[in-house]
Amino acid sequence: xxxxxxxxxxxxxxxxxxxGGVAWLLAQTLANRGVGVISxxxxxxxxxxxxFGQFGLALxxxxxxxxxxSFGVDDVLLQRSARSRVxxxxxxxxxxxxxxxxxxxxLIAAPFLGEAYRAPRIVGVMAVLAVAIPVASLSTVPxxxxxxxxxxxxxxxxxxxxxxGQQALTVALAAAGMGAYAFAIPALAVAAIKAAVLWxxxxxxxxxxxxxxxxxxxxxxxxxxxSRILIALRHQGDVAILGLFATQVQVGLYFFALRIAAQPxxxxxxxxxxxxxxxxxxxxxxxxxxxxxxxxxxxxLAFLITPICFMQAAVAEPxxxxxxxxxxxxxxxxxxxxxxxxxxxxxxxxxxxLLTARGHFRxxxxxxxxxxxxxxxxxxxxxxxxxxxxxxxxxxxFYAVVPPAYSWLVFRRYGAASRDVxxxxxxxxxxAGAAVGTAWAVSRLGPWGADPFWTCAVVxxxxxxxxxxxxRWLMADLFAQTLARLLGRFSRPGRIAVAVxxxx
Numbered sequence: 001x002x003x004x005x006x007x008x009x010x011x012x013x014x015x016x017x018x019x020g021g022v023a024w025l026l027a028q029t030l031a032n033r034g035v036g037v038i039s040x041x042x043x044x045x046x047x048x049x050x051x052f053g054q055f056g057l058a059l060x061x062x063x064x065x066x067x068x069x070s071f072g073v074d075d076v077l078l079q080r081s082a083r084s085r086v087x088x089x090x091x092x093x094x095x096x097x098x099x100x101x102x103x104x105x106x107l108i109a110a111p112f113l114g115e116a117y118r119a120p121r122i123v124g125v126m127a128v129l130a131v132a133i134p135v136a137s138l139s140t141v142p143x144x145x146x147x148x149x150x151x152x153x154x155x156x157x158x159x160x161x162x163x164x165g166q167q168a169l170t171v172a173l174a175a176a177g178m179g180a181y182a183f184a185i186p187a188l189a190v191a192a193i194k195a196a197v198l199w200x201x202x203x204x205x206x207x208x209x210x211x212x213x214x215x216x217x218x219x220x221x222x223x224x225x226x227s228r229i230l231i232a233l234r235h236q237g238d239v240a241i242l243g244l245f246a247t248q249v250q251v252g253l254y255f256f257a258l259r260i261a262a263q264p265x266x267x268x269x270x271x272x273x274x275x276x277x278x279x280x281x282x283x284x285x286x287x288x289x290x291x292x293x294x295x296x297x298x299x300x301l302a303f304l305i306t307p308i309c310f311m312q313a314a315v316a317e318p319x320x321x322x323x324x325x326x327x328x329x330x331x332x333x334x335x336x337x338x339x340x341x342x343x344x345x346x347x348x349x350x351x352x353x354l355l356t357a358r359g360h361f362r363x364x365x366x367x368x369x370x371x372x373x374x375x376x377x378x379x380x381x382x383x384x385x386x387x388x389x390x391x392x393x394x395x396x397x398f399y400a401v402v403p404p405a406y407s408w409l410v411f412r413r414y415g416a417a418s419r420d421v422x423x424x425x426x427x428x429x430x431x432a433g434a435a436v437g438t439a440w441a442v443s444r445l446g447p448w449g450a451d452p453f454w455t456c457a458v459v460x461x462x463x464x465x466x467x468x469x470x471x472r473w474l475m476a477d478l479f480a481q482t483l484a485r486l487l488g489r490f491s492r493p494g495r496i497a498v499a500v501x502x503x504x
Contacts, residue, residue, distance in 0.1 A: 032163045032267055039167035040260065044324055046174040047182070049252030054180040056255030057117050057243045058125040060236035062106055062133070064229070092141045099137030106130035117243050121180065128184040135191040142198035147277075158197065166190045227361065230368035234375045238395050241379045246386035250330075254388035257334030264308040265342050269349040272301055276350065280357035290357065291414050298350040298407070298424045299478055306428040307467045309343035310436040312336075314459050318452035334392035341396025343432070347424050348403035351410035358414070367409070371402055431470045439463035 107130050114123040146155055166186045173182035239258070243251050276297050283290040316335040320328045355364045375398055382394030404425055411421045439462035443455045472479045 031160050033263065035164050035167050036263060036267075039171050041323055042171045043174055043182075044256070044328060046171070047179065049256065049328070049330075050248045051179045051182075051252065052256045052259075053243075053248035053250070053252030054119055054122050055125060055183040056239045056251055056258075057113075057119060057248075058122040058129060058180065058184070060239040060243075061109070061113055062126060062129040063236045064232045064240075091144075095137045095140045096134060099134035103130045103133045106133070119243075119248060125180050125184045128181065128188055132184075132188040132191045135188060135195060138195035139191070139198050142195075142201065146198070146201070154201070158194070162190055162194050165193070226365040227368045230365065230372045234368070234372045237372075237376060238379045238391060241376070242383045242386075242388070242391050245383045246388070246391075250386060250388045253328070253330045254334055254391055256328065257331045257338055257388065257392060260331075261309070261312060261335055261338035261342055264305045264312070265346050265349075268304050269301060269346045272297060273349055273353050277353045277357060280353060284357065287414070290354070291411075291416060294350055294354040294414075295411065295416060295420060295424070298347045298411075301346045301350060302424055302428040303471065303475065303478055305346040306343045307432040307436065307463070309339045310432045311459065311463055312339040314436050314440045314463070315456045318455040318459075322452035322456065330388060333389040337389070337392040337396035338399075339396075341399035343400075343429070344425060345399045345403045347407045351407040354414065355410050367406055371406060374398065374402055427475060431474060432467060435466035435470055436463045438466055 106126055110123045110126040110130070113126070114120045143155075169186035169189065170182050173185055176182075178185070239251060239255055242254055246254075276294075280290055280293060283293060313336040316339070317332045320332055320335075352364065355367075375395075378394045378398050379391060382390045407424070408418070408421045412418065436459070439459045442462050443458040468479075
């Protein structure tokens, strides 16, 4: 495995640490967003809510054991990138064995779960997804290699090709009448292709060294693994619990809404974290600047995610009506509730990256256990009626309250002032609420209010213009820095050097 390059350390703002580093991954995000919208429209035309429900139930179970594919070794390996040749072999074999074990667990449990959910069709879907688990584990070590080398442009290109290929194959299989299998088969095929490409690029060594490293890896990765299991249970538990009380149609409506509502958080926060975590590891020797980097990354993320989530809630009804008529009318309220709630979740991803970079894995597991307990209680209470809208309202409320509380605890623990943490939410929410709320009111008051196309157009155009203007006025420094660095970085090929941010 090629060791990580030396990291340039200069005084500078967070833009050079995270915004500059995330430029290529932001391009990936925008490309994926466009592909995702097109594929989602096509799938909504080709499939019925029950198909989404069957896949959602199967995926929710499989993704719970998904963390077994890395067993937390990727974070441990990143923290030890200077000795990657020593740690890579045990990391690979540990991840592969764990992936095979998780595959067997899913295959054994699939028939029983199909009976419990009164959905025998999900057994085959789960079997395909189960085989994809150990195949995906093959990508763990070479992905860590590229991240440790700060090859973000390469990662962005791979991510875009992976997403586009999977979406294209899914639409093709859906058109061929494969139903829920249209989601599962591409996951396996693309995982295999991705692993082959990454191994050809990274070529990490697999020569087994000291056997004691396996024990150390398991010990140090155990808390990360536990945290990921808890996070997976939280992210997938709503669909799994709702499926026990609701019909496959209601589960499908909820899962369809969740796929739409979660896109901004998953794509922006996921892309940022790919850059942020290795950057924070490089800043471990300077804790104040590490905290400054995290806070500024959180501001940038909230600046990007909040207006998109609010916009999704505003246009959900006219857009679904325009595209699908009454077919997906039952997904309108779930999209609105989930979009508004998930607008507050992105900052927590940064808090989690900081907690992991500090090496406080056990504390992270404790925080995630508490959040999971609250989440399960909320979802259980709201799922008894068996309606997607009730579950979405409860889950949206959870994300609006609990992740911000988690972020406050983490940032305060490491020395951030309360006003700085609250500011991560207050100004983006105020600006996005004012901009999108005004745009929504204008769309209802004018002569175009009865036409779903013009309603969406007015909300989009007026909302974007107002948000850009208000942000430039009230958050001028962040607006200018983000825009300048994102545009400037695309003309700089190669690896992105990580610079140390100024103190706030």
